[in-house]
Structures are given as C-alpha cells and as structure tokens.
Amino acid sequence: MKIEITGDKVSLDITGTYTAEELSKLIQQIGGARGQIAQDPPTPEGVEMEAVLRPSWYTEFNPLVGMHQLCFHNNLGWQAFLLSPQDGASLIHFLAAQLRQLCDAKDAIAAAEAAHSNSGNPNDGPGSGLVH
DSSP states (O other), rough: OEEEEETEEEEEOOOOOHHHHHHHHHHHHHHHHHHHOOOOSSTTTTTTOOOOOOOOOOEEEEETTTEEEEEEETTTTEEEEEEEEHHHHHHHHHHHHHHHHHHHHHHHHHHHHHHHTTTTOGGSSSSSOOHH
C-alpha cells in the first residue's frame, strides 16, 4: 500500500486483499491524506453524504479534555470526535432545543388529531377529500 500527496492530489496504490481491520486502517490513512488536501465548505450544504439511520454511539466526559463522542458508520467504522467542554455544552444545548421542538410538534399533531376526531363531521374522516 502506498499513499502519496502531491499538491492537491493524492496517488493511491492499494492493490491487495484486506481484512476488515486492515480496511479500517486504510480508510483512516486515506482520510488523513484527504484532510491534508481538502478545502471543505464551512457547512455541509450541497455536499452529498451517506447518512446512517440510528447509528450506534458512545460518549464519555473528561473534565480536562472535554466530551469524547464516537459514532458508528456502517461503511467507515467508528468515527471519533473530541469536543471541548464549551463545544460539548453547545451541542447539549442545541440537542435540547431540538428535543423541545420535537415535543412541541408531537403535541401539536396530537392536538390536531384530537380536534379532528372530535369534530363530529362524518365527512371529516380519512379519504374525505378535505385538506386538513
């Protein structure tokens, strides 16, 4: 296996047979090479990504370093992130705000469904052709 970086290009010679563990190491090395040449946008808008539905995750807190967050990607394996205490607090605040929005949305949906089912109009059911 050979990885060379020249300017903004990476040359790879990875011919061979690899175990899952060896592939994980190779992915990390290729990711390191990408990191040296990439000029990623400040936000992921417009970037194609493969999302993982309900990934496994693990987190632990170290008061000296911060929050160590790991997420498991089916194709890439464990991906680790180290967040400072301030960034960890910001993430927790953001996730709590999203949770409140989700709960508010669920409450609104439940209220709308209750109002709909209590309307007493027999034409107000599913398939009635009315926009609700």
